[in-house]
Amino acid sequence: MPVKPEIVIVGSLAYDNVATPYAARKNALGGSVSYACAAASFFTKCGMVAVAGTDFSRLSLNKLRKFGIDLRGLHVTKGKTFRWSGVYEKDFNNRRTLCTKLNVFQSFMPELPGEYRKSPFLFLANIAPALQAHVMDQIDAPRFVMADTMDLWINTARRDLLKLIKKVDLLLLNDSEAKHLSGASHLITAARKLLKLGPRHLIIKKGEHGSMLVSRDNIFLLPAFPLDAVIDPTGAGDSFAGGFIGYLATQKIISDSAIRQAMIYGTITASFAVEAFSIDKLSAIRRNDVNKRVADFMKMVHAHKRE
Secondary structure, X not given: OOOOOOEEEEOOOEEEEEEOOOOEEEEEEEOHHHHHHHHHOOOOOEEEEEEEEOOOOXXXXXXXXXXXXXXXXXXXXXOXXXXXXXXXXXXXXXXXXXXXXXXXXXXOOOOOOHHHHHOOEEEEOOOOHHHHHHHHOOOOOOOEEEEEOOHHHHHHOHHHHHHHXXXXXXXXXXXXXXXXXXXXXXXXXXXXXXXXXOOOEEEEEOHHHOEXXXXXXXEEEEOOOOOOOOOOOOOXXXXXXXXXXXXXXXXOOOOHHHHHHHHHHHHHHHHHHOOOOOOHHHHHOOHHHHHHHHHHHHHHHOOOOOO
């Protein structure tokens, strides 16, 4: 009898053409769900909900299978897989989209396999809020629901997004999106306003400057892991989210302390992801590598008590 995955992750599956100041890659396996599922798989079993075209290769499927990802929620539809092309500037903080072809993703209507409906953890990666809500309605009684979003949905689907936010446990977005959605110019003010919309927790991604957790009674600041070189920052936020919810799913109690620890593991999985194109670096490491880097990171951020 098929076993339910501990986490269900829904998002985009894509082939990317990526150019950075130092290298480029064509037809790289990408999309939010690839990175998030790969990162989450270091901690527990996750189920992927996505759509691919008939051009989605056996090699790509095998890459996903090597992570132990449950692919019963991956639907293959006649047509071409979502394609994205982009170029990063020298400092990696800005990127320019050259081309987006939604292809089969344009008509994506996610339907969960029966076993997925009882999964306790759900990550709604960056897709239209109406689709995120459609997935959430199919989960019976989740312990924890996290949702990501972006400026596009804030501009074009604000009403749907606000309805969704009321139902999630944690909202994940970057600093400019937090200010945009809240209408506030100061980040803490923006976070406080967003918490009033419904979520119990808010994580604001700040790129190379780390992340910030804001709950109703607490604020937690976490730096990024320092790297000698970044190869491709595509999927960093999704890898953070996957590592975060993957670790959180291993905890018996979802406390503020557990969420803070989950942010650390999310930060570390993201730090590996950007060291190569696509999910290549995540494919090359194991949980022990994650644990070792977490230990190194903890030494960096630990402040000794004054004698």
